[in-house]
Amino acid sequence: MDATAGPAPARAAQGERHRLVYRHSVATRLTHWIATLAFFVLVMSGLQIFNAAPYLDASDKSDPGRRVVDIGFTTNPSGNPAGYLRIFGFQIPTGHALGFTDDGLGSETGRAFPGWITLPGYQDLADGRRWHLFFAWIAVIAGLAYIVAGARRRDLALIVLRPSDLPKLVPMQLYYLRLRREPPAYGKYNPLQKLAYTLVLFVFAPLVVLSGLALSPGIDALAGPLTTLLGGRQFARLWHFAAMVGLIGFFFVHVTLVLSTGVVNNLRSMITGSYELGKHEGLGP
Amino acid sequence: MKRQLFLASSISAIAGCAGISNKLNDNPTIHKIIGSAQGLDHAVIGTRGRARLYSERDIDRNFRTNGFDTPSDSTYGGLARDGFARYALAVDGEVERPHHFSLAQLRALASLRQITRHDCVEGWSAIGEWNGVPLARFLALVRPTARARYVVFHCFDRAPDGTPYYESLDIVEAAHPQTLLALDLNGKPLDPAHGAPVRLRIPTQLGYKSAKWIKRIQLAARLEGIFGGGGGYWEDNGYEWYAGI
Incomplete structure (x- = not known):
């Protein structure tokens, strides 16, 4: 169980000012930064490939x-x-x-x-593919390691959007827009964070991997229904691109929020793991 | 003035970005490391399964062409003028029965007609009906020796700098039942633009493997010593030898 979800409300009730928690495990932090590097390389080399x-x-x-x-x-x-x-x-x-x-x-x-x-900067499909096909493995391995580590520590359960979170989405957005004084009660992650992370982990990331695989004639011969399910090879290219646009959209929202909600605290939590809870955090389910 | 300065500095910052990408890409160690994924892809994907078969109505009547221009050399031109009546496909190297096959002999061996999708490394796809000699059947005729590990296809076409086009397949993968020495496209003998008189057609790998204008098939124990040693013209120019992905 995560440190922030259980005892936090009790400590909050005691009126503790600095609620420092160990927020991210080594596995989470490591896979996060590896995936970040892979994301940059894959987008840049992917655009190089698209150019062909x-x-x-x-x-x-x-x-x-x-x-x-x-x-x-x-x-x-x-x-x-x-x-x-x-x-x-x-x-x-x-x-x-x-x-x-x-x-x-x-x-x-x-x-x-x-x-x-693009990667490389000059037009070179062969080298763009080289980068892309290498970092695709890195991204998939990091992604699977993140999921497995998260599932073992039960962190994953805290990040997935649940039906009970749905009514909290609009109030949370209103709070972000400063149209509401207090956010709804939430645990380790707020409902909008859960929505974003759930979309990335369970929609965009699997889609980007599967549609990428569907482009391969070797995999198409091995797993034909995959390409057919996506509407064919060219359609799979379209899905692959669309999923990338979704991930880039997430990236910008993510970075904006990292910067605007206490950049030092946020970055520290993803480097050392240590995070100071805000006054609203960790109070609800 | 201010705007120009801003533009100039943004352009140099942006150019710097491409500069870093180019430097990383040009680093031989990095280049080698990122190339290591190929072996993994080959081991995991290989040439298994069957490429999807399509129906008549899926066919692209105007099948796209790519790669080098139709060979312009006099040998090819002379053969084409006679409708390839004097064409002979040479088979040599690690075979028990080196042989020359005339187009008529190849036609007599043609036994597979299939409508498959051609996937270009650039990203586009086209569908055509191919008819020809299953490569497995052809290889069985020439009897590769125990040393033979690769099937190397030598072609009539050349890059603008004069380098000849060639390609190669692993001998086990070459025997995949859908791999063809194609003679016809969409019901007609191949025209010069599509690789006449004989081309390779391997639907489980990317288009650059499907060499056009084949003049000679060499069975080889190793790829070192054959042109650049990469196993193909594009492979010698940075593309992966395993083209299943």
Whole structure:
């Protein structure tokens, strides 16, 4: 059982000012930072790989008629190239940010994602794949180790969103928006944290892994129903990309909250494990 | 002025980012470490199972082409002008029966027609109907020696710098029942753009393995000493030899 969930309310009742708890186990902290590194490498090398075929189709084989996302560029009458991003047929001009952009070597070229966000910076599908396929293993191993360690310490049970948390989601959001004075009672994690972590651990992460595997012709031959279930190989590429967008969305929300809710305390808890509970934390289920 | 300065500094910061990525990528030790996943992928995935079979209505009538241009050298051009009547596929190396196969002989051996999906390493896919000689059947005819471990495909095409294209498969994986020496695409003999007269078609691996314009098949005990030693043109240029993922 976690230290924060049990005795914390009693200590709070005693009016203790500094409620320092051991919040994250070594396994949690280690896998967190390994997964962070892997996440950066996988996103950057993934965008490098995407650049080789900068479009996503909701189909098995490539089919321009079912194109959902497309990044490219057009050259205007005066001869200047300008990028575009097309989503569901809506064309968004992207100038020199996407489509015609930084080639990673100090110049510009026709290329979906710019060199500053790809790995390697210059266009090189072979090396992008090398990074991606190595760190995919790292991410999966770290993810499984996190789940197993969390399940053994019963931490995982505290992070999963439960039906009883659902009515607390809106009050918690109102509290974050300062439209409500007190948050609803919660334990180690508040209901919105549970929602975010549950989505990442049990929706986005499995989806990103399974859709990635479905892209492999070798795995498709071994486990055909997987690719079919995802709508085919090109659709699996679309799922893979969508899950990445979900994970990037989580990343920004996560970092914003880490920074805005006591950055030193938050970072310390993920480095040494030690965390000082806020006045509302650890009081409820 | 301020805006220009801001732009200039953001551009240099951004260029710096690509610079770090490039430096990491160019480090030989890191490059070697991240390349180690290939062996694991090969062991775990391998060439097992069966590629999905499709129906007639899934076929791409305009099957996409990729890779190098159709070979422009005079040997290939001469063969193509006669409809490959003088073409002969050489089989040599670690075989008990080195042999030349004419196109007519290969046609007589053709016994497998399958509609499969071609998955390019770039990410796109296309579906075609392939007809040809199962590679397993072909290998049984030429009788590889006990030393043979790899099947190496030498092709007519060359990179712009003149390097010839070649590919290779593990001899056990080459015998996968869906691997073909393809002669026809979508009911017609292969046209020059799609690899005429003979190409490899291996639906359990990525497209760059499916070498086009094959002129010679060499059975080999090892890949060292064959061109760059990587087992293929793209492998010599950084791509994985195991192309199942």
